Amino acid sequence: MSLLIIDLGSSSARALLFADDARLLPGAVASRTHAFASDNEGRSTADVEGLRALVEGCIDEILQHPSAADIRAVGMACFVGNWLGIAADGRACTPLFTYADTRSHEQIPQLLEKLAGNAGDYHQATGCRLHTAYLPAQYNWLCHHEPAAAARIQRISDFGSYLYARWFGRDMPTSLSVASWTGLLDSENCQWHVDYARKLCGAGLPPRLPALADYDDAQSGLTDAYARRWKSLRDVPFFLAVGDGAAANVGSGAVDARHIALTIGTTAALRAVKAVQRVPAGLWRYLVSADMPLVGGATSEGGNVYQWLWRDLLRETADLDAQLLARPPAVHGLVVLPLLAGERAPGWQTDASGTIHGLRRSTNRLDLLQAHLEAVALRLSLIYQQLRSPEARVLAGGGALNASKAWAQMLADAFACSIMLLAESEVTARGVALMIRRSLDGVALDAKLPQVSRTVHPEPARVEKMRAARERQSELYRRLYG
DSSP states (O other): OEEEEEEEOSSEEEEEEEETTSOEEEEEEEEEEOOOEEOTTOOEEEOHHHHHHHHHHHHHHHTTSGGGGGEEEEEEEEOSSEEEEEOTTSSBOSOEEETTOOGGGGGHHHHHHHHTTOHHHHHHHHSOOSSTTSHHHHHHHHHHHOHHHHHTOSEEEOHHHHHHHHHHTSOOOEEHHHHTTTTOEETTTTEEOHHHHHHHHOTTSGGGSOOEEOTTOOBOOOOHHHHHHTGGGTTOOBOOOEEHHHHHHHHHTOOSTTEEEEEESSSEEEEEEOOOSSOOTTOEEEEEETTEEEEEEEESOSHHHHIIIIIIISOOOOOOHHHHHHSOTTTTOOEEEOOBTBOOTTTOOTTOOOEEEOOOTTOOHHHHHHHHHHHHHHHHHHHHHHHOOTTOEEEEESHHHHHOHHHHHHHHHHHTSOEEEEOOSOHHHHHHHHHHHHHHHOOOTTSSOOOEEEEEOOOHHHHHHHHHHHHHHHHHHHHHHO
16 A cells, blocks of 8 residues: 655645555655745745646546555645635636735734734744744735735635645645744744734724644545546545645654754755753744644755856856865855845844845855855754754755765764754655654654665864854844844
């Protein structure tokens, strides 16, 4: 028997088949690329129906695989936060808003006033900062700039629940995991924080919020149209979508406080499953499930910085990894803030943007590439400093680090700790498969640990240079943003 996993990331939609022991089956990946719609005003949205068509196309394709004849369950991981408005007819009446949409930065001062100086209490209660990445600011922006669209909203949904609502023909709950990324979940008590929803978004929002359930509140019974289209899934249980970061932690084997998961994809994050009395100022607290709090920080920069600089701006295709690896840290003389899509952790500046300081006529393409990759590593090291503990090990997933020995070394030097690179190519989807196994069979999430391809150790001389580079980066940040 097999498990069908839908993995919807920031740049691709995929459907994958895993064996019942959470092992990816050969040739069992169907993939479609996509991109958020963005502009210079800070928009970052997705077309709801276009994205649904991509996901459904992936499912159509994967069901042709020989192992799809006997699917036991379906699970999903989705990029978070995301949300959309649903009209009375059950269809989307807004675009899909994403974590990277920064147009609502103008709403933040007003929302802070509504909290009357108690932004810290809000952070501790919801695990989130008041920021453009979350629903309160984006919902206020929509009400202010597009009131007609806001007025049509009968209920709020996340994208995974919207897919299920279309496939099953009924309203669907939002998982606690996905809800914890909205900025309105009481993450300690696993319920909507109605008081903050009313205070920040108005009395009309709480009735529009969806029902909540844990990820294992499995749904079944496809509509007739989808039952005919996906015959093998007619009565198969569909587990609720979980946050992609939460799933990546599980797939990386970081399911307790002794392990920190580092993931670099389009964006990047450091996270650990652990309970804390107080959420550190620069970090957040989300949920994997009701019994698994997830503490960490995510950046809006990661592989997208490489993509922008090397592929989009310079239009280069050369592989310079060996040259990067041979270079001393910070030899380029540049100081970079790689905040191309704004800033989330650790500073949460809503108006932050990318900055390059120190350009000279001698600056070349290798300097620019090294400076930007180092800059991402240095920003992540600020999150690591708040999250680390003496016994914790860093487990790194994501194809970027296995593809670039230079970038992996930069991270180890910036963190001043060893980093274990995972051999697993699909840590997020693997995490969903493991969570399904825990629910169906009671198998512990760490019963089958991922394989490690290699361990990257910091080099003392490089650590010192990276520490000095981090100070220069932090000083530039302070000068620009206080």
